[in-house]
Amino acid sequence: MPQHHEPPAPSLDHDEPADDARRSLMQQAACVAGAWAASGLLPTVAGEVRQSHPRSLLVDANGQPISAKALRPGETLLFNYPFAASPVFLIAMDGEVRDVELLTEAKQRYAAPGGAGPKRNLVAFSAICAHKLMYPTPALSFIGVRKGIGNEPAQVIHCCGDNSRYDPARGAAVMSGPAPQPLAAVLLEWDAQRDQLHAVGTRGGEKFGEFFEKYAFKLEMEMGRRARETAGATCVTRPASAYSRQWQSCPA
Numbered sequence: 057m058p059q060h061h062e063p064p065a066p067s068l069d070h071d072e073p074a075d076d077a078r079r080s081l082m083q084q085a086a087c088v089a090g091a092w093a094a095s096g097l098l099p100t101v102a103g104e105v106r107q108s109h110p111r112s113l114l115v116d117a118n119g120q121p122i123s124a125k126a127l128r129p130g131e132t133l134l135f136n137y138p139f140a141a142s143p144v145f146l147i148a149m150d151g152e153v154r155d156v157e158l159l160t161e162a163k164q165r166y167a168a169p170g171g172a173g174p175k176r177n178l179v180a181f182s183a184i185c186a187h188k189l190m191y192p193t194p195a196l197s198f199i200g201v202r203k204g205i206g207n208e209p210a211q212v213i214h215c216c217g218d219n220s221r222y223d224p225a226r227g228a229a230v231m232s233g234p235a236p237q238p239l240a241a242v243l244l245e246w247d248a249q250r251d252q253l254h255a256v257g258t259r260g261g262e263k264f265g266e267f268f269e270k271y272a273f274k275l276e277m278e279m280g281r282r283a284r285e286t287a288g289a290t291c292v293t294r295p296a297s298a299y300s301r302q303w304q305s306c307p308a
């Protein structure tokens with residue numbers, strides 16, 4: 057797997073006018089794209105690399121923006137993005153996370169983003185398993201963040217359904233099990249001045265279409281039409297323990 061130079065961490069200086077901030081981000085994106093092109097790794101299908109979704113501020117249950125600096129290594133939060141019914145893991149890793157090139161199930165290359173935040177250790181991934189689409193519900197979750205074993209990273213994402221294990225330190229790449237592709241990455245932006253986090257899109261192979269098809273009746277019963285609504289200006293984050301009443305334990 058080719059190695060990459062770390063791209064600039066996405067952050068916004070809100071002293072700047074919004075246009076300047078946007079321009080700055082576009083320049084960063086251009087730099088990243090340039091680096092990819094220079095390394096011969098420019099994705100073949102641009103539309104598969106970064107999906108456009110709403111820009112949502114991550115807040116706590118009281119509506120207050122969560123502090124990136126306050127997240128402790130090993131801490132996991134969940135929020136729903138980019139749809140009201142699609143859960144996402146936000147994980148504070150032990151150390152800095154670098155971007156990495158990965159492949160979707162359809163063999164399309166994309167750049168899984170490195171970590172956001174002051175330590176560049178904050179990563180987010182769709183919590184919908186890429187195998188048979190198990191996901192955390194308010195009642196029960198078969199997929200969750202667990203301690204790594206042996207030579208694995210400190211945290212892994214494990215789906216008890218069929219024991220797929222994903223590496224959140226490498227773009228949620230599949231370490232073992234039948235999952236055919238990494239979990240889709242959720243792009244985070246860190247506003248360094250305000251210490252706030254935004255979810256701004258996804259990269260990699262999304263499973264939302266299959267998810268809504270498979271669970272159409274269940275989601276309709278639980279949430280009505282709201283399930284397919286896109287995320288709003290804010291997304292409420294909750295500790296994993298508060299998101300699902302029961303977290304299924306499963307052997308590694």
Ligand code: FES
Nearest residue numbers: 185187188215217
């Ligand atoms: S549903 Fe997750 S491994 Fe099969």
